[in-house]
Amino acid sequence: MRFVNMMRTAGAAAVLSIALSATALAESVKVTFVLTNDTYEMNEEKGRGGFPRLATVIKQERAANANTLFVxxxxxxxxxxxxxxxxxxxMMVLTNMVGIDVMAPGNHEFDFGKDVAMKRLSESKYPWLAANMxxxxxSPVPGISATMMKEFGGVKVGVIGLAEETTDVLSSPGDLKFSSAVDAAAAKxxxxxxxxxxFVVAINHNIREIGQKLVDGAVVDLTLNGHNHDLWLFYNGRSAAIESGSD
Incomplete structure (x- = not known):
């Protein structure tokens, strides 16, 4: 992969564009990844609310490049x-409106219990992925897949979702089970x-050390992180990781 431009922040999101190539293609394809995470509040800025700003970001990025994945x-x-x-x-109403493409559940998705989380999932117009839940x-959790495949201009991008390994301690997921994110990512x-x-992308809602392991071990090509509430960009020449912060 080749970075077309390094990560930049845009409102409540991080934006990263990468030139990807497939064996059968003579030229690379620019794919833009727009990441948001840990949406605890969306404060207004200069009189503009948080979700309208986020909707504007994704609208602009998709207008600039149709090969855009909003995560x-x-x-x-x-x-x-x-x-x-x-x-x-x-939150389901608002995120359905702004056009998220895919999400990995965080520990706070289960703060109101498993049944409420499953109800919110049924209201979602975008898929939830969790390979380690x-x-x-x-058996698989109904309505939640481990992975998905997207194609952009002939380039196939595999996406893996990774839930917080300790959700059963941090929240109230009922009888759901959570396993190693790194092991699940490697297998998937x-x-x-x-x-x-x-090209393989992991949407990872776990502590920074796990995101770092995914990069250091070249388990996936790109890790889109949540959970840590700070801006992060790391690239070792083979794999990259980003996080947009929070809110």
Missing amino acids: HAGDLLSPSLFSGFDQGEH TQADG AKELKEAGAD
């Missing part, structure tokens, strides 16, 4: 002020590559 890296349903009244329902018997990245992925 939420978790912690959406809680603990915003209004979520205490409607258990995150308003299962039901008590080890291999499957995606075998299925034809030219």
Whole structure:
């Protein structure tokens, strides 16, 4: 991969453009990743609310490049002020409107319990991915996939979702089980590559050390991080990681 431009911030999001190539293509394809995460509150700026600013960012990025993936890296349903009244329902309405493409659930998705999280999932117009989360018997959680494949101009991008490994300690997910994010990412990245992925992205809602392991071990090509609440960009010549901060 080749960075077309390094990460830049735009309102509540981080934007990264990368030139990707596939074996069958003579020229590379520019793909833009727009990341937001840990949406606890969306404060107004110069009289403009947070979600309108976010909607403007994604509208502008998609107008500039149709090959754009808009990602939420978790912690959406809680603990915003209004979520205490409607258990995150308003967040689903707003994120459906701004056009998120895919999300990995954070630990705060389960603050109101498993049943509420599943209800919010049913209201979502975009997929939730979590490769390291299962039901008590080890079977997949209904409505949540481990991965997805997107194609941009002939380049196949595999996407893996990674939930917070300690969600059962930090929140209230009921009988859901959480396993190693790094191990799950490695297994699913291999499957995606075998299925034809030219580039593999992990949406990772975990502590920074886990994001760093994904990069250092070249487990995936790009890690889109949440959970840590600070701006981060790391590139070692092989793999990259970004996080937009929070709110």
